[in-house]
């Protein structure tokens with residue numbers, strides 16, 4: 286372990302950030318996108334009291350889910366089964382991948398068409414399937430673009446937000462036979478449609494995520510604008526839905542407020558083009574829809590997050606992306622700098638909990654604690670409080686065990702410094718002496734001093750005043766310190 | 767794999783419990799007489815077109831609207847009331863577009879549905895004024911893909927089916943006890959803004975959504 290917190294475990298965010306910050310195209314792409322998303326969202330919630338009431342209702346709906354999570358999962362499972370949807374449980378990502386592969390193999394599936402799913406990104410499902418000879422094609426336009434480019438999503442709602450029109454035009458010209466270079470968005474969209482239509486028709490299976498699973502009715506709810514989610518879940522004979530174990534609602538009645546919050550927070554739309562509620566596979570007499578529907582419930586660290594009643598609030602997230610759109614850090618460094626699947630504020634609290642502070646301990650520090658995310662989060666997740674808590678967990682001795690890899694960023698020098706601080710400031714005479722010393726000699730401290738360097742590497746070194754506050758107060762005649 | 771279930775549930779059950787909070791009051795909006803206006807405005811804002819007509823007149827009106835667009839091959843559900851009426855009306859009209867019945871399974875009709883039909887005509891179960899949404903409960907007579915694969919979706923809705931909000935519909939119509947295979951809310955044609963936040967329509971589903979509101983129904 287290094288002498289300074291900056292060199293401690295799980296940190297290369299600070300090393301990666303300058304690259305993004307110095308990339309003017311990337312900066313411009315994000316600035317334009319974030320400004321657009323923020324103003325569209327603001328227009329949707331112009332009526333503040335109405336928004337507050339709606340938000341309170343949405344937050345309560347998700348908090349209720351967490352209060353009854355194990356019971357609701359069992360209820361969801363029972364109702365899905367009764368509806369003819371097969372339910373699978375996966376503790377880990379390898380387990381989830383194995384389940385999906387097994388289902389596809391049993392069906393003899395060779396090609397898969399995918400709707401957008403962040404859980405599948407978590408699983409790196411496409412790689413896994415490819416390694417076993419199954420081709421998975423992304424059909425959400427943004428996901429399709431980054432799949433062509435061999436990149437990862439940079440935003441949870443708009444995965445190719447880091448690319449501009451010219452970059453996409455170039456990519457399509459290279460990768461779509463017969464298209465040529467065009468920056469006409471309609472032409473680019475039409476080219477993708479034409480490419481993907483055949484893939485949909487030929488696919489042996491469709492894989493999707495789930496936005497809300499309704500425990501009461503065993504219904505899977507998917508929201509989207511493109512229709513690719515509907516196609517993926519309707520056209521192929523087999524549908525596999527992937528969801529984290531937290532993405533539930535108790536009742537159908539809880540759905541309308543959450544549906545009113547999600548798209549408005551995400552993209553400033555009053556509703557998405559499609560809200561797709563799937564309750565059964567194709568039933569006798571019906572002419573389309575998959576014959577078989579499977580639901581895979583993924584834990585992968587979530588039950589551990591659930592174990593701590595403060596950190597648990599992380600699991601209320603409905604993945605709207607508003608927190609990243611409003612984040613001064615995300616909007617400047619973009620999604621790839623975080624290096625994990627979930628970027629921005631939600632990523633900064635979720636990733637260290639899922640992956641461990643030993644390998645993602647840098648994430649909670651990539652924040653100014655400005656609170657912008659907390660103000661816009663539609664389900665009122667106290668992101669800033671959780672960030673602070675995770676920072677504590679990462680340096681805590683004999684930590685609570687709430688987070689994997691807790692204490693990983695603890696450094697002896699920092700610990701020693703705080704001990705010294707405590708010692709000095711719990712004794713008034715020592716405190717006075719220290720203040721006197723700092724005012725007289727503090728400015729002589731070299732910038733490169735360990736600990737101080739962490740601050741001075743990106744900021745000017747603070748200057749100590751010539752006299753301490755206490756001295757000034759005494760001079761003014763205040764004698765009671 | 768059954769271990770996974772037991773282990774996950776055991777971890778969740780071992781965690782400290784909190785009492786579920788009450789659901790705070792929240793009243794979805796009500797539009798009264800302004801319902802149809804709201805519906806039209808909201809659907810219009812997402813590129814949907816609303817045409818007011820009547821039960822007796824709509825098939826002819828539709829034939830004219832499709833002629834303007836040069837649409838010739840129309841997918842319909844002959845066993846559904848809307849499809850049956852369309853079939854009867856257009857049979858007598860030599861200039862009407864060709865009707866393609868969705869009467870076999872998708873596996874048998876895939877090529878036609880994916881590549882050649884130009885429009886699909888469906889009924890609408892309810893409308894939602896708040897968001898300008900159509901509620902479709904596809905069934906054997908009007909399957910799910912009718913509103914998705916053709917480049918133009920024509921939806922026929924009785925004005926009396928218009929409700930204020932989804933919350934109202936879910937509660938009043940008792941959805942919780944009667945969820946169909948697939949329930950859909952459709953608000954406008956298929957769209958994307960994935961390329962530089964520029965809107966483009968018809969990325970995977972219909973490029974155009976035409977809603978015929980039967981004002982006498």
Ligand code: SF4
Pocket residue numbers: 601602603604605606607608609630631658661662663664665666
């Ligand atoms: S943390 Fe809140 S704002 Fe961020 S994605 Fe989740 S729900 Fe949206």
